[in-house]
Amino acid sequence: MNIIVPIKQVPDLVEGLEIDESGKDLNREWIKLKLNEFDDHALEEALLLKEESGATVTAIAIDSQDIDKVLFTAAAKGADKIIKVTGNFGTTVTSHEAAKALANAISSMQYDLVLTGVQAVDDRDGQIAVLLANYLNVPHVSVVTGVSINGGAVSVMKEYGGGNVAEFECTPPLVLGIQAARQTPRYVPVAKVRQIMKSATLEEVAGGDVSVVAASTVQKFSFPTGGGSAQMIEGSAEEQANKIFELLKEKGIK
Amino acid sequence: MSKQIFVITEHLRGKIDDVTYEMLGKGKELAAASGGELVAVLLGHNQKELANEFGAASKVIYADHEKLADFNPWMYAKIVSEIVAQQKPRVVLTAYSSMGIEVAPAVSVSQGISLTAYVSDLSIQDLKVSVVSQIYGGKMNIEAVDENESMIACVLPGSFPADAGKATGSPAVEDFAVSGLDESKIQFKKLIAPDKSDVDITQSEILVSVGRGIQSNDNLPMVEELATKLGGAVSCSRPIVDSKWMPKTRQVGKSGLKVKPKCYLALGISGAPEHIEGMKEADLVIAVNTDPKAPIFDYAHYGVVGDLFDIIPALSAKL
Ligand SMILES: Cc1cc2nc3c(=O)[nH]c(=O)nc-3n(C[C@H](O)[C@H](O)[C@H](O)COP(=O)(O)OP(=O)(O)OC[C@H]3O[C@@H](n4cnc5c(N)ncnc54)[C@H](O)[C@@H]3O)c2cc1C
Ligand SMILES: Nc1ncnc2c1ncn2[C@@H]1O[C@H](COP(=O)(O)O)[C@@H](O)[C@H]1O
Numbered sequence: 108m109n110i111i112v113p114i115k116q117v118p119d120l121v122e123g124l125e126i127d128e129s130g131k132d133l134n135r136e137w138i139k140l141k142l143n144e145f146d147d148h149a150l151e152e153a154l155l156l157k158e159e160s161g162a163t164v165t166a167i168a169i170d171s172q173d174i175d176k177v178l179f180t181a182a183a184k185g186a187d188k189i190i191k192v193t194g195n196f197g198t199t200v201t202s203h204e205a206a207k208a209l210a211n212a213i214s215s216m217q218y219d220l221v222l223t224g225v226q227a228v229d230d231r232d233g234q235i236a237v238l239l240a241n242y243l244n245v246p247h248v249s250v251v252t253g254v255s256i257n258g259g260a261v262s263v264m265k266e267y268g269g270g271n272v273a274e275f276e277c278t279p280p281l282v283l284g285i286q287a288a289r290q291t292p293r294y295v296p297v298a299k300v301r302q303i304m305k306s307a308t309l310e311e312v313a314g315g316d317v318s319v320v321a322a323s324t325v326q327k328f329s330f331p332t333g334g335g336s337a338q339m340i341e342g343s344a345e346e347q348a349n350k351i352f353e354l355l356k357e358k359g360i361k
Numbered sequence: 362m363s364k365q366i367f368v369i370t371e372h373l374r375g376k377i378d379d380v381t382y383e384m385l386g387k388g389k390e391l392a393a394a395s396g397g398e399l400v401a402v403l404l405g406h407n408q409k410e411l412a413n414e415f416g417a418a419s420k421v422i423y424a425d426h427e428k429l430a431d432f433n434p435w436m437y438a439k440i441v442s443e444i445v446a447q448q449k450p451r452v453v454l455t456a457y458s459s460m461g462i463e464v465a466p467a468v469s470v471s472q473g474i475s476l477t478a479y480v481s482d483l484s485i486q487d488l489k490v491s492v493v494s495q496i497y498g499g500k501m502n503i504e505a506v507d508e509n510e511s512m513i514a515c516v517l518p519g520s521f522p523a524d525a526g527k528a529t530g531s532p533a534v535e536d537f538a539v540s541g542l543d544e545s546k547i548q549f550k551k552l553i554a555p556d557k558s559d560v561d562i563t564q565s566e567i568l569v570s571v572g573r574g575i576q577s578n579d580n581l582p583m584v585e586e587l588a589t590k591l592g593g594a595v596s597c598s599r600p601i602v603d604s605k606w607m608p609k610t611r612q613v614g615k616s617g618l619k620v621k622p623k624c625y626l627a628l629g630i631s632g633a634p635e636h637i638e639g640m641k642e643a644d645l646v647i648a649v650n651t652d653p654k655a656p657i658f659d660y661a662h663y664g665v666v667g668d669l670f671d672i673i674p675a676l677s678a679k680l
Contacts, residue, residue, distance in 0.1 A: 120631065226462075229496055233466040233478045237438075237462065238466040241469075246547045247434055247463065248463070249459075266459060266616045268615060269618060270555025270612075271554065274550040275549055278546040291604055291605065321510075322475045322509075323490075326506055331495065332659070336661075337658040339666065340664065344671035351665070354663060
């Protein structure tokens with residue numbers, strides 16, 4: 108079984124986001140990036156399947172800032188191959204463009220399963236798993252929390268709301284959008300990443316034509332004012348806790 | 362250019378999801394502005410009577426097939442694509458839900474129409490559609506305009522009032538002829554019901570809810586202590602469940618439970634749209650977060666910018 112795992116970095120939301128001068132994008136100069144958390148789960152699920160059924164795992168990413176290190180980290184965790192998709196990508200790649208580039212690269216490879224993360228925080232034009240499946244012309248299941256291989260068939264758990272789960276039986280090749288691996292994603296020490304950077308090869312594949320037919324046009328980025336409605340409780344932690352306590356009493360909760 | 366507005370409806374175990382009514386309410390408004398009709402699209406098997414729930418629409422397109430009895434990503438995407446291809450509506454609304462997330466991108470690629478996700482608002486004027494997406498975990502709004510012939514929007518649940526789309530009646534039902542579902546490589550096997558053995562957090566009047574800010578499961582006892590002192594239960598955000606620190610039965614949000622307690626304490630929860638979906642109806646929300654820009658403060662009634670490791674013990678000590 109050949110499993111391909113597309114991975115990408117996203118802005119770390121713990122840091123403050125800034126809007127750039129155009130007003131139509133993030134200010135990316137000082138932005139801190141991190142691996143999309145759902146990709147970490149997708150890679151973990153692929154590695155679990157490899158350990159159970161002897162699959163080959165390939166991590167693939169579109170060329171972007173600091174992506175080599177991300178791919179070598181995947182190799183250090185146990186990916187057998189790492190591939191960078193090259194092309195004329197700007198600082199931002201839409202989901203459709205990314206899906207097309209990945210489809211162009213993957214379609215010439217041998218694969219049974221493609222495990223992407225279920226989503227990323229920045230995909231304004233849709234989630235990659237299903238876009239990619241449609242460009243590759245293979246079936247898809249997304250919001251997946253469990254995968255098992257039984258001979259030629261793949262059994263997949265898909266989550267709905269309210270704690271409901273559906274089980275599907277699928278025939279590869281197919282694309283799965285992974286919400287959560289069956290196990291917490293493994294950790295790899297930096298030393299091991301450094302070591303693998305010396306031995307592993309990072310292959311490159313051209314992304315090809317990524318032009319997209321129709322899209323909406325971004326006009327403006329802005330910070331949500333939501334209601335901005337929360338009344339803020341100020342003071343020291345002790346004073347804040349006091350005020351919460353008074354509030355709960357006042358509302359008849361305590 | 363077509364002026365029609367389509368809503369792709371959702372149901373599970375014979376029950377219509379609220380987001381469907383939210384979309385129908387918004388769809389009605391859009392149809393009035395575009396001068397077109399509002400059409401509800403329903404897929405299922407022996408479920409034609411559900412069409413009566415869509416009184417807000419002028420018409421229901423109903424696709425019936427035994428293989429559509431339960432949601433199937435490939436089959437549902439295929440049939441919705443065919444229905445959209447026939448009519449090229451100006452706007453198709455799907456939910457940003459486990460079902461919608463499979464349908465919207467598939468229709469976008471198969472029909473070559475534009476797709477906008479995480480949509481929290483949209484309006485239409487002279488057939489130009491303005492659309493707002495809430496991305497970066499709810500930390501940024503992006504306004505865009507769509508001037509294409511047709512577009513699909515994946516709508517964040519909880520963005521529009523459901524009541525506006527709740528109208529019973531008997532809209533005209535048009536049957537859609539289903540074919541070509543035989544060679545699917547994806548077969549639905551079974552639906553597994555949620556576990557009922559744990560505390561039912563939807564019944565708790567007071568919820569002390571923790572997120573990733575809690576850092577480790579070693580820190581959960583202090584949260585439990587606070588909940589006990591308040592006479593409530595502990596609930597949590599998704600990463601806490603994915604880390605196996607708490608059972609799925611305690612998860613609040615899109616793929617967890619929708620709760621409506623008298624009081625919801627959100628401790629170290631950022632307020633991603635998928636979490637907000639599950640708790641925005643709570644009577645009183647008090648949020649504690651170290652990040653003054655955390656989106657949770659847009660939904661809380663009271664906010665504390667502070668460290669939960671200071672606030673929790675200090676509050677517990679008072680009780
Ligand atoms: C299909 C789908 C379904 C989903 N369903 C759900 C769902 O049902 N429920 C759900 O919750 N999520 C769901 N998610 C995940 C969701 O997108 C977010 O990833 C998740 O809600 C984030 O959880 P969090 O707020 O605990 O973590 P984070 O976003 O990491 O936030 C942690 C917060 O803690 C704060 N913090 C850190 N340290 C402290 C401290 N010492 N004191 C106080 N504050 C601190 C930080 O400032 C931050 O705001 C779903 C995602 C997908 C794709
Ligand atoms: N630029 C990219 N390079 C590689 N994989 C990607 C890229 N963009 C998206 N993906 C994959 O698609 C998943 C979902 O991303 P998205 O749909 O953009 O939210 C990610 O978690 C990755 O698995």
